[in-house]
Amino acid sequence: MMVMTGRLIGIASSFAVSIALTRFLDPNEVGLYLLAYSVVFVLAAVGRLGFQQTVVRQVASSLAADNPTAANRSAWVAAEVTMLTSGLIALAVCAFGGPLFQHLFDTPSLTTAALAIGIWTFSESVRTVGAEAHRGFHDIRSATLFGEGPRNLLLLGSMSLGLSLTLINDARGAILVAAITGLAMAAASLGSLALRTWPRPNRMAGASGQRHRDALVDSLPLALGGLATVVLAQADLIIVGALKDSSSVAIYGLALRVATLVGLPALVLASITAPRIAHLHTLDKKDELEKLLRIIATAATLPVAAILLIFMAAGGPILSLMFGSSYEAGWLPLVILSAGCVVNVAMGLSAITLAMTGHQRDVALVSVFSITLMLGGSYIAGVLAGISMIAAAAAGAVVVQNVAMTYLCWRRLGILTITQILPRQVFKDLQSVRSIWVSN
Incomplete structure (x- = not known):
């Protein structure tokens, strides 16, 4: 029931954000925001490398085998690799996103918002993997708390305040607000995961590297599956x-x-x-x-x-x-x-x-x-x-x-x-x- 409530809050809040944007911004600016949203979620899927699914399976399987230490270790391997890969993607967006967006979409608004789009991409990847790690521990409450529902609810509050005070008057302002709220949610998700798995499992440098490689080998095929899901949900809008x-x-x-x-x-x-x-x-x-x-x-x-x-x-x-x-x-x-x-x-x-x-x-x-x-x-x-x-x-x-x-x-x-x-x-x-x- 908690998951249902979180999803309903997420959908309702997402619609409310869209409604607010259509009431304060013209259709062209709304379209640019939705386009940035699609770009972010495709790039975030790449940054997660499939760990949003792998971490659930590995943590749940370790707990079923009565090995909580392995479960904690799997959660942190997923978080670390996600932060690294999504961080690299965010840096690439900040450095090269402007010219690329200009070439693909012929719009200066997304070009100047490349930094915010990069931050938004990083935060969405990290938040999702952190939330799904909690789900692997069968903690539906925390997974819901750091899921899309509260994320969208926080975004709705921030966006409504900015629009009503005329602090947001175009797509760039809306993208910046989304990036900031996303970063706050990502930090909260990782902080909660750190408290759950404290003290952090001991590890040797060589063994740690091997675990990261094994996790990547296990997760990369799922990354294609996760990317396909997001592409199939967002690519049509990008093509539009x-x-x-x-x-x-x-x-x-x-x-x-x-x-x-x-x-x-x-x-x-x-x-x-x-x-x-x-x-x-x-x-x-x-x-x-x-x-x-x-x-x-x-x-x-x-x-x-x-x-x-x-x-x-x-x-x-x-x-x-x-x-x-x-x-x-x-x-x-x-x-x-x-x-x-x-x-x-x-x-x-x-x-x-x-x-x-x-x-x-x-x-x-x-x-x-x-x-x-x-x-x-x-x-x-x-x-x-x-x-x-x-x-x-x-x-x-x-x-x-x-x-x-x-x-x-x-x-x-x-x-x-x-x-x-x-x-x-x-x-x-x-x-x-x-x-x-x-x-x-």
């Missing part, structure tokens, strides 16, 4: 920014944000079950694991299908009511993106199941193919048509990825993750999922 004007970015970007409502139940249930997947796999309880996964898929699919129907009937008025009449044109992209989400949720948590059970290579291979399909398809769609075709290409690439992951999960593990179809079994699964929410 490269091919269309800033106003189109704002329309598409806000439709994309509203479409995230469709995937919310699956995201919440995935964050709850990730440690359980690793735990049940370690104990070789395959039947129990499959039952859990199908319960999750069934419980998540019903509400997302209902949300899609709402968007189909009244998506345009919803966008107009939330953001203003200028954004009503995002109705068709909203419906297309939401339909893709419904299919993906129905496929179940196959990708995270592969990641939590040691099949990182499969995740990596499918991810490379999905990224290629997304980038190529979205770019061609953007050259030949408008933002609705870009949405169709993006949704199609994500669907292909999830279908492939579902097949591989069945092939490698003998586990079927898709939602139930029979009404009687659907009813039983809905009853079962209540215990999962209550226990978390």
